[in-house]
Amino acid sequence: MSSTSSLPDPHDASDAAVPNTPMAASPLTRAVLEIDEYASTLGWDQPARLFALVDTAKLRAQEPGLAAQLGLDADAKAGSYTPIEQDEVPAGTPLDKFLGTIAWPDAVTGCALTVERLMLPPSAEGTVPNGLNEKQLAKWVAAHPDRQEVRMTVAVLRDGARESAVRLREKDTPTEVLTGADLVPGLAEALSATFAD
Numbered sequence: 001m002s003s004t005s006s007l008p009d010p011h012d013a014s015d016a017a018v019p020n021t022p023m024a025a026s027p028l029t030r031a032v033l034e035i036d037e038y039a040s041t042l043g044w045d046q047p048a049r050l051f052a053l054v055d056t057a058k059l060r061a062q063e064p065g066l067a068a069q070l071g072l073d074a075d076a077k078a079g080s081y082t083p084i085e086q087d088e089v090p091a092g093t094p095l096d097k098f099l100g101t102i103a104w105p106d107a108v109t110g111c112a113l114t115v116e117r118l119m120l121p122p123s124a125e126g127t128v129p130n131g132l133n134e135k136q137l138a139k140w141v142a143a144h145p146d147r148q149e150v151r152m153t154v155a156v157l158r159d160g161a162r163e164s165a166v167r168l169r170e171k172d173t174p175t176e177v178l179t180g181a182d183l184v185p186g187l188a189e190a191l192s193a194t195f196a197d
Contacts, residue, residue, distance in 0.1 A: 028163045031081040031166075032112065036153045036165040036177055038083075039114045044149065044169055045076055046116065047091060050102075051083040052196055053110035053155060062107070083112060095190070102194040111191055112155035118147045154184045156191040164188065 007026045017176060025033070031053055041050065059082055060067040070080060087096055095115065104111065118141050120128075141147055149169035164183035168176065180189075 001066050012091050017026070020187060026163070027079045027081055028110070028157060030165045031083055031110075032153050032165045032179065033174075034153045035083050035112050035114055035176060036156070036167060039151060039153065039191045040167065040172065040174070040193055044116065044151070044172075048089040048095060048113060048115040050086040050089055051111060051112040051114075051155075052086060052104065052108045053157070054107060055109050056080040058107070059164065081109060090112040090177045095187075098150055099190045099194055104194060110155055110157035110161075111194060112153060113187065113191060114153040115187070116149060118142055120144055121146055121148070121151050152187065156188055156190060156195070158195050161194065162188045162192070 026050055033048075035051055038045065038082060056067075056072055057080075059070075067082075070084075089095070097114075099113075104112075113172060118138075120141060124146050128137070129140065151167045151169070153165040153167075154162070155164070162181050162182055164187075165180045166183050
């Protein structure tokens with residue numbers, strides 16, 4: 001695992017890294033929103049980013065040097081997850097193929113991926129031409145007048161829990177981020193498969 005110290009500290013009460021996180025949000029939701037907020041600071045048109053999720057308390061106990069580098073303090077909430085950005089996702093490699101190459105060590109509790117995509121509203125589904133291959137479909141969607149650019153952040157845990165955050169480029173504010181466990185089921189399944197024995 002490689003680490004980054006550029007992630008905001010989710011455990012510092014003075015840090016406004018995720019200012020609109022509901023107080024009752026689950027630890028996984030808080031981790032997803034933290035990653036979404038981090039990705040938003042980098043701007044749009046970014047490559048996919050992969051994160052390991054580790055139990056914050058275990059990280060502090062087992063890797064105090066790394067925990068100090070990440071700014072994790074002893075007051076972190078119990079059951080919280082610390083996202084650690086991994087090496088860059090190889091450009092030009094399809095995500096499903098890349099994810100098929102990943103095996104996580106036992107210390108990793110979960111993982112998350114943030115990726116940008118073009119999406120169409122449900123009203124446009126009936127207008128998709130039949131018989132398009134993947135490249136043709138991507139080109140057709142890119143030219144559609146109702147297309148929307150989105151950033152999706154999806155996280156899964158070893159125990160099967162999942163969470164997602166979706167941010168539209170045209171509504172690029174933390175208060176407009178949609179969260180839910182089943183917003184991007186295909187990507188969640190692909191991430192879950194990285195934990196399969």
